[in-house]
Amino acid sequence: MSLPADTEADDVDKDLYDQPLHPSDPGALSKAEITWRGRQKWLEQHGYMLRPRYHQSWRPSWKDSKKSFYDCEDGVSIWHGSIIDATRTSDGSLVVLKEIKKSRHPHEADIGLFFSAEPLASDPKNHCVPILEVLQVPDDEDLIVFVMPFLRAYRSPIFDTFGEAVAYFKQVFEGLQFMHVHHVAHRDCDGRNIMMDGVHLYPHGFHPMSAQMKPDLSGFAKHYSRTERPVKYYFIDFGISRRYSPDNEAPREPQILGGDQSVPEFRDSDEPMDPFPTDVYYLGNMIREDFINAKYGFEFMGPLVSDMVQDDPIKRPNMDEVVTRFENIQKSLNSWKLRSRVVERDAAPILNLYRFLVHWRRRINY
Known part of the structure; x- marks a missing residue:
């Protein structure tokens, strides 16, 4: 042309x-x-x-x-230049391809492959996205392509019941604990870097770059709830993650802002910080912003989250303590609470009515 x-x-x-x-x-x-x-x-x-x-x-x-x-399937562009959807020809499954510049993110491949190799790969507490294959880009030694399962944003579709949200909390807590046990700090584990294997929730598929729509964009895609078809949640994007020696119990890293830029210890100091308490803050702040502040009825998470987001990182619980305390919270919730519907604080009344009817239709079916 x-x-x-x-x-x-x-x-x-x-x-x-x-x-x-x-x-x-x-x-x-x-x-x-x-x-x-x-x-x-x-x-x-x-x-x-x-x-x-x-x-x-x-x-x-x-x-x-x-x-x-x-309105056309082939009119939908990718939403991030380094990431594209694809179909694996051997079995027809959706995958994601991610371009990584090794000189910019020298640790991403090592950490991703560390958690994707046995025996860690098959550990049920491992919630790091699996790396299915690494492709070396021809004619550019600095570029590789990760092949990963196609995942959905952790809140798409929305949570139907408190039990679904509690299952989410359990998985992300144990997932971050697993990373910390193996001396890896994520350093950017807010909600944007938590996804789920939700492809099986959509019996007739969905468009990978317009995830609420049918593959041909002819209407909204039908989906099951997480109660009907349970999901697994994964941490993604290890571009600024770091792995440490077991002997280094309190590492110090130069400050680096991730997606959540509200970290208290970064406000008034430029000193290197221990990244593990910062990970705890990220996870606690995600629950505070996305659940306690955005939805009704999550007050039961308040005391734990308040401790996780304390300004002084030394006062925050570590992930072993978070998991233990959450187990006690989970035991205190009765079945009625777990089966109750999650209500968004800012949802329109007509939308809340629709979700109420859908929720009770599901419960009757159960």
């Missing part, structure tokens, strides 16, 4: 014009997507198929219809 006549070749990225659409057209490929498209045949040779949007032969389907690009 030729460049516009009034465009100086030196002022543009020529790759952006190497596609069936002008770069400014709605639904056009981004620079990152063009990079993935260039890897399509290589990935196919390794057993991973990208969506039609990323094939050289792709022609936008909306060009021959009255639809807008956002």
Whole structure:
């Protein structure tokens, strides 16, 4: 495709014009997507198929219809340049491919593969995302591609009952405890880096980049609840994680802000900090913000979470103490509480009524 006549070749990225659409057209490929498209045949040779949007032969389907690009399956772009969905050709399962620059994140592969190898891989308390394969990008020794199971955001679909939320707390507590027992600090374990193996909740599938919709975007995707089909939760993204020697009981790391930038010990000091109490803060603050403050009825988590988010990191419980205290909390909850519906504080009344009816229909079925 030729460049516009009034465009100086030196002022543009020529790759952006190497596609069936002008770069400014709605639904056009981004620079990152063009990079993935260039890897399509290589990935196919390794057993991973990208969506039609990323094939050289792709022609936008909306060009021959009255639809807008956002109503078409091939109009949905990836939401992060280094991550793309794919289908494993050997069994048809959804996977995620993540590009990693080794010079920028030199520890990510080592930590991911450490938890993906036996005997740790089969330990039920291991909640680190499995690395299925590592591919070396041709012609660039600094780039590798992780192949991982396709996971969903931990709160999609929404929690139906308190029992589902309690199961979530249990898994993330034991998962972070497992990492700490093996001398690994995550350093960015807020809600954005916790996901679940929720593919089996959707009997007819969903669009990987528009996860509430059917694969063809023709409507909302039907799903089961976590009570009907229990899920497992995983920590992802070990880009700033660190693994320490067992002899180093109180390591010190330069401060680095993750997704949650409210860490108290980072406010008034630039001194290196022990990352393990900061992990405890991240998890406690996630529960405070996403459950106690956002939903009704989670006061039973208040005392534990308050201790986890104390300003002084020395006063926070370690993850062994968190797990022990949570076990006692869990035992104190009766079956009526666990089966009760979770209600969002800011949900519209009509939405709450709809969820109330759906919840009781499920309970009657049970």
